[in-house]
Amino acid sequence: MSATESTPASLSIGDLSERTGVPTSALRYYDELGLVRPTAREAGRRRYAESAVRDVSAILFFREIGFSLAEIGRFLTGERQGRREMIDHKLAELIEQQHRIEVARTALEHGRKCPAVDPMKCTRFWAILEGRQRGLSLEESHSRVH
Template sequence: MPTSALRYYDELGLVRPTARVAGRRRYAASAVTDVSVIRFFREIGFSLAEIGRFLAGERQDRRGMIDHKLAELTEQQHRIEVARAALEHGRQCPAGEPMKCSRFRAIIEGRQRGRSVEESHARAH
Protein backbone atom coordinates (compact mmCIF):
# COMPACT_ATOMS: atom_id res chain seq x y z
CA MET A 1 0.00 0.00 0.00
CA PRO A 2 1.41 3.40 -0.90
CA THR A 3 2.47 5.49 2.06
CA SER A 4 0.47 8.38 0.60
CA ALA A 5 -2.70 6.30 1.06
CA LEU A 6 -1.82 5.61 4.69
CA ARG A 7 -1.20 9.32 5.26
CA TYR A 8 -4.55 10.12 3.69
CA TYR A 9 -6.31 7.48 5.81
CA ASP A 10 -4.61 9.05 8.84
CA GLU A 11 -5.88 12.51 7.84
CA LEU A 12 -9.39 11.08 7.59
CA GLY A 13 -9.07 9.33 10.94
CA LEU A 14 -9.48 5.86 9.46
CA VAL A 15 -6.07 4.46 10.47
CA ARG A 16 -3.98 6.09 13.17
CA PRO A 17 -0.25 5.58 13.71
CA THR A 18 0.73 4.50 17.21
CA ALA A 19 4.02 6.40 17.16
CA ARG A 20 6.48 8.41 15.08
CA VAL A 21 10.11 7.46 14.80
CA ALA A 22 12.41 9.92 13.07
CA GLY A 23 9.34 11.62 11.57
CA ARG A 24 7.94 8.37 10.18
CA ARG A 25 4.59 6.98 11.18
CA ARG A 26 4.58 3.60 12.88
CA TYR A 27 1.45 1.52 12.96
CA ALA A 28 0.31 -1.30 15.20
CA ALA A 29 0.03 -4.76 13.65
CA SER A 30 -3.76 -4.32 13.83
CA ALA A 31 -3.47 -1.57 11.19
CA VAL A 32 -3.06 -4.31 8.56
CA THR A 33 -6.57 -5.51 9.40
CA ASP A 34 -7.88 -1.94 9.49
CA VAL A 35 -6.50 -1.24 6.00
CA SER A 36 -7.94 -4.55 4.76
CA VAL A 37 -11.36 -3.52 6.07
CA ILE A 38 -11.08 -0.15 4.32
CA ARG A 39 -10.01 -1.75 1.04
CA PHE A 40 -12.84 -4.30 1.25
CA PHE A 41 -15.44 -1.58 1.80
CA ARG A 42 -13.99 0.45 -1.10
CA GLU A 43 -14.24 -2.61 -3.35
CA ILE A 44 -17.93 -3.07 -2.53
CA GLY A 45 -18.77 0.55 -3.28
CA PHE A 46 -18.39 2.55 -0.08
CA SER A 47 -16.73 5.97 -0.21
CA LEU A 48 -14.04 6.78 2.34
CA ALA A 49 -16.48 9.14 4.10
CA GLU A 50 -19.04 6.33 4.33
CA ILE A 51 -16.38 3.97 5.67
CA GLY A 52 -15.46 6.49 8.34
CA ARG A 53 -19.10 6.82 9.40
CA PHE A 54 -19.52 3.04 9.30
CA LEU A 55 -16.49 2.39 11.49
CA ALA A 56 -17.47 5.11 13.97
CA GLY A 57 -21.14 4.17 14.05
CA GLU A 58 -23.30 2.16 16.33
CA ARG A 59 -24.61 -1.26 15.33
CA GLN A 60 -28.01 0.17 14.39
CA ASP A 61 -26.39 2.91 12.29
CA ARG A 62 -24.32 0.29 10.51
CA ARG A 63 -27.40 -1.73 9.60
CA GLY A 64 -28.99 1.41 8.17
CA MET A 65 -25.87 2.16 6.14
CA ILE A 66 -25.86 -1.39 4.79
CA ASP A 67 -29.53 -1.11 3.85
CA HIS A 68 -28.85 2.22 2.12
CA LYS A 69 -25.87 0.81 0.20
CA LEU A 70 -27.92 -2.24 -0.86
CA ALA A 71 -30.60 0.07 -2.24
CA GLU A 72 -27.94 2.10 -4.09
CA LEU A 73 -26.43 -1.05 -5.58
CA THR A 74 -29.86 -2.32 -6.65
CA GLU A 75 -30.54 0.97 -8.45
CA GLN A 76 -27.08 0.93 -10.01
CA GLN A 77 -27.60 -2.66 -11.18
CA HIS A 78 -30.93 -1.69 -12.73
CA ARG A 79 -29.34 1.23 -14.62
CA ILE A 80 -26.59 -1.09 -15.86
CA GLU A 81 -29.15 -3.63 -17.10
CA VAL A 82 -31.07 -0.93 -18.99
CA ALA A 83 -27.83 0.43 -20.48
CA ARG A 84 -26.74 -3.07 -21.46
CA ALA A 85 -30.06 -3.74 -23.21
CA ALA A 86 -29.81 -0.48 -25.17
CA LEU A 87 -26.23 -1.19 -26.19
CA GLU A 88 -27.02 -4.79 -27.15
CA HIS A 89 -29.76 -3.46 -29.39
CA GLY A 90 -27.31 -0.99 -30.91
CA ARG A 91 -24.87 -3.79 -31.62
CA GLN A 92 -27.47 -6.13 -33.14
CA CYS A 93 -29.70 -3.55 -34.80
CA PRO A 94 -30.97 -4.60 -38.24
CA ALA A 95 -30.14 -1.11 -39.52
CA GLY A 96 -26.48 -2.05 -39.10
CA GLU A 97 -25.55 1.36 -37.71
CA PRO A 98 -26.96 2.50 -34.34
CA MET A 99 -27.23 6.14 -35.36
CA LYS A 100 -29.40 5.13 -38.34
CA CYS A 101 -31.58 2.87 -36.20
CA SER A 102 -35.02 4.35 -35.58
CA ARG A 103 -35.33 2.65 -32.17
CA PHE A 104 -31.90 3.78 -31.02
CA ARG A 105 -32.67 7.34 -32.15
CA ALA A 106 -36.06 7.14 -30.39
CA ILE A 107 -34.30 6.31 -27.12
CA ILE A 108 -32.02 9.33 -27.51
CA GLU A 109 -34.95 11.59 -28.41
CA GLY A 110 -36.87 10.29 -25.41
CA ARG A 111 -33.97 11.31 -23.18
CA GLN A 112 -34.01 14.76 -24.79
CA ARG A 113 -37.66 15.01 -23.78
CA GLY A 114 -36.78 14.20 -20.17
CA ARG A 115 -37.74 10.54 -20.07
CA SER A 116 -35.53 8.05 -18.27
CA VAL A 117 -33.41 5.69 -20.34
CA GLU A 118 -35.66 2.85 -19.18
CA GLU A 119 -38.87 4.64 -20.21
CA SER A 120 -37.35 5.72 -23.53
CA HIS A 121 -36.17 2.17 -24.21
CA ALA A 122 -39.58 0.71 -23.34
CA ARG A 123 -41.39 3.17 -25.63
CA ALA A 124 -38.98 2.43 -28.49
CA HIS A 125 -39.83 -1.26 -28.30
Protein backbone atom coordinates in the same frame (compact mmCIF):
# COMPACT_ATOMS: atom_id res chain seq x y z
CA MET B 1 16.05 2.40 22.72
CA SER B 2 17.39 4.86 20.14
CA ALA B 3 15.19 6.98 17.86
CA THR B 4 15.98 4.74 14.88
CA GLU B 5 14.88 1.55 16.60
CA SER B 6 11.28 0.55 16.75
CA THR B 7 9.26 -1.63 19.01
CA PRO B 8 8.98 -5.13 17.58
CA ALA B 9 5.17 -4.95 17.48
CA SER B 10 5.05 -1.79 15.36
CA LEU B 11 5.16 -1.46 11.61
CA SER B 12 6.64 1.29 9.50
CA ILE B 13 4.47 2.78 6.78
CA GLY B 14 6.56 0.81 4.28
CA ASP B 15 5.92 -2.42 6.17
CA LEU B 16 2.19 -1.69 6.27
CA SER B 17 2.21 -0.88 2.57
CA GLU B 18 4.01 -4.12 1.76
CA ARG B 19 1.69 -6.23 3.90
CA THR B 20 -1.51 -4.70 2.52
CA GLY B 21 -0.56 -3.79 -1.06
CA VAL B 22 -1.70 -0.21 -0.43
CA PRO B 23 0.71 2.54 -1.56
CA THR B 24 2.25 4.65 1.19
CA SER B 25 0.62 7.75 -0.29
CA ALA B 26 -2.82 6.16 0.24
CA LEU B 27 -1.88 5.17 3.80
CA ARG B 28 -0.90 8.78 4.49
CA TYR B 29 -4.27 9.87 3.09
CA TYR B 30 -6.06 7.33 5.28
CA ASP B 31 -4.22 8.88 8.23
CA GLU B 32 -5.37 12.38 7.20
CA LEU B 33 -8.97 11.08 7.06
CA GLY B 34 -8.62 9.37 10.43
CA LEU B 35 -9.24 5.90 8.99
CA VAL B 36 -5.93 4.30 10.00
CA ARG B 37 -3.86 6.23 12.46
CA PRO B 38 -0.30 5.47 13.44
CA THR B 39 0.10 4.58 17.10
CA ALA B 40 3.35 6.52 17.39
CA ARG B 41 5.92 8.53 15.54
CA GLU B 42 9.59 7.76 15.82
CA ALA B 43 12.00 10.31 14.42
CA GLY B 44 9.00 11.84 12.63
CA ARG B 45 8.05 8.56 10.97
CA ARG B 46 4.70 6.86 11.34
CA ARG B 47 4.60 3.61 13.29
CA TYR B 48 1.51 1.40 13.14
CA ALA B 49 0.21 -1.32 15.41
CA GLU B 50 0.00 -4.82 13.96
CA SER B 51 -3.80 -4.37 13.97
CA ALA B 52 -3.44 -1.72 11.24
CA VAL B 53 -3.09 -4.55 8.70
CA ARG B 54 -6.59 -5.69 9.63
CA ASP B 55 -7.90 -2.11 9.57
CA VAL B 56 -6.52 -1.48 6.08
CA SER B 57 -7.99 -4.80 4.93
CA ALA B 58 -11.40 -3.64 6.19
CA ILE B 59 -11.04 -0.37 4.25
CA LEU B 60 -10.13 -2.28 1.09
CA PHE B 61 -13.12 -4.57 1.54
CA PHE B 62 -15.54 -1.69 2.02
CA ARG B 63 -14.08 0.11 -1.03
CA GLU B 64 -14.50 -3.06 -3.08
CA ILE B 65 -18.19 -3.33 -2.21
CA GLY B 66 -18.87 0.29 -3.11
CA PHE B 67 -18.37 2.42 -0.01
CA SER B 68 -16.65 5.80 -0.36
CA LEU B 69 -13.85 6.67 2.05
CA ALA B 70 -16.19 9.13 3.80
CA GLU B 71 -18.79 6.38 4.23
CA ILE B 72 -16.13 4.02 5.53
CA GLY B 73 -15.09 6.61 8.11
CA ARG B 74 -18.69 6.99 9.29
CA PHE B 75 -19.15 3.21 9.30
CA LEU B 76 -16.03 2.55 11.36
CA THR B 77 -16.81 5.25 13.92
CA GLY B 78 -20.57 4.77 13.99
CA GLU B 79 -22.84 2.94 16.32
CA ARG B 80 -24.34 -0.45 15.54
CA GLN B 81 -27.76 0.97 14.55
CA GLY B 82 -26.11 3.56 12.31
CA ARG B 83 -24.10 0.84 10.62
CA ARG B 84 -27.27 -1.11 9.97
CA GLU B 85 -28.83 1.94 8.30
CA MET B 86 -25.70 2.45 6.20
CA ILE B 87 -25.86 -1.17 5.05
CA ASP B 88 -29.53 -0.78 4.11
CA HIS B 89 -28.77 2.44 2.23
CA LYS B 90 -25.83 0.86 0.37
CA LEU B 91 -27.96 -2.16 -0.57
CA ALA B 92 -30.62 0.16 -2.03
CA GLU B 93 -27.91 2.04 -3.96
CA LEU B 94 -26.51 -1.21 -5.36
CA ILE B 95 -29.96 -2.42 -6.42
CA GLU B 96 -30.53 0.86 -8.29
CA GLN B 97 -27.07 0.68 -9.84
CA GLN B 98 -27.68 -2.92 -10.90
CA HIS B 99 -30.94 -1.85 -12.52
CA ARG B 100 -29.21 0.97 -14.45
CA ILE B 101 -26.52 -1.45 -15.60
CA GLU B 102 -29.16 -3.91 -16.83
CA VAL B 103 -30.95 -1.17 -18.80
CA ALA B 104 -27.63 -0.01 -20.28
CA ARG B 105 -26.70 -3.60 -21.19
CA THR B 106 -30.03 -4.04 -23.00
CA ALA B 107 -29.49 -0.80 -24.95
CA LEU B 108 -25.97 -1.81 -25.92
CA GLU B 109 -27.08 -5.27 -27.00
CA HIS B 110 -29.63 -3.62 -29.27
CA GLY B 111 -26.90 -1.40 -30.72
CA ARG B 112 -24.76 -4.44 -31.46
CA LYS B 113 -27.47 -6.27 -33.40
CA CYS B 114 -29.28 -3.24 -34.82
CA PRO B 115 -30.43 -3.80 -38.41
CA ALA B 116 -29.18 -0.30 -39.29
CA VAL B 117 -25.61 -1.62 -38.73
CA ASP B 118 -24.50 1.86 -37.62
CA PRO B 119 -26.26 2.87 -34.37
CA MET B 120 -25.95 6.54 -35.34
CA LYS B 121 -28.23 5.83 -38.32
CA CYS B 122 -30.74 3.80 -36.31
CA THR B 123 -34.18 5.41 -36.09
CA ARG B 124 -34.84 3.57 -32.82
CA PHE B 125 -31.66 5.02 -31.32
CA TRP B 126 -32.79 8.55 -32.14
CA ALA B 127 -36.31 7.82 -30.90
CA ILE B 128 -34.85 6.70 -27.57
CA LEU B 129 -32.84 9.93 -27.34
CA GLU B 130 -35.95 11.98 -28.11
CA GLY B 131 -37.78 10.18 -25.30
CA ARG B 132 -34.92 11.03 -22.94
CA GLN B 133 -35.15 14.69 -24.00
CA ARG B 134 -38.85 14.62 -23.09
CA GLY B 135 -37.93 13.45 -19.61
CA LEU B 136 -38.51 9.73 -19.91
CA SER B 137 -36.08 7.41 -18.15
CA LEU B 138 -33.83 5.32 -20.37
CA GLU B 139 -35.92 2.29 -19.54
CA GLU B 140 -39.22 4.02 -20.38
CA SER B 141 -37.83 5.50 -23.56
CA HIS B 142 -36.38 2.18 -24.67
CA SER B 143 -39.58 0.23 -23.91
CA ARG B 144 -41.73 2.69 -25.91
CA VAL B 145 -39.54 2.24 -28.97
CA HIS B 146 -39.51 -1.56 -28.79
